[in-house]
Amino acid sequence: MYFHGTSDNLNITFKLLPPIITNKLSEKGRNRNLNKVFFTKDINSAKIYSHKAVKQFGGNPIIFRVIPMSEIIIINNNPGTSVFCADWAFLEPVENIS
16 A cells, blocks of 8 residues: 655645646655656655645645556665655545644
């Protein structure tokens, strides 16, 4: 199971698209892989990213379950800090968090 943390202010509902399409990026200075979406196996990492997104975009933190719709690329598969990417994904809300 994969997760993605973000802000509900970004109006993401059922599809996660890459920054090259959405023009939304919470990692300032990132200029690579703008055609990819990122996710993790670790819900706590997703929570951290959701709070970062809220700090930048406002709103409330939200966690989605990710269903990748292309090849999954492993960036880091270490438990607690895993990072994966794909071209895009379907999403399913997991929880709103504080």
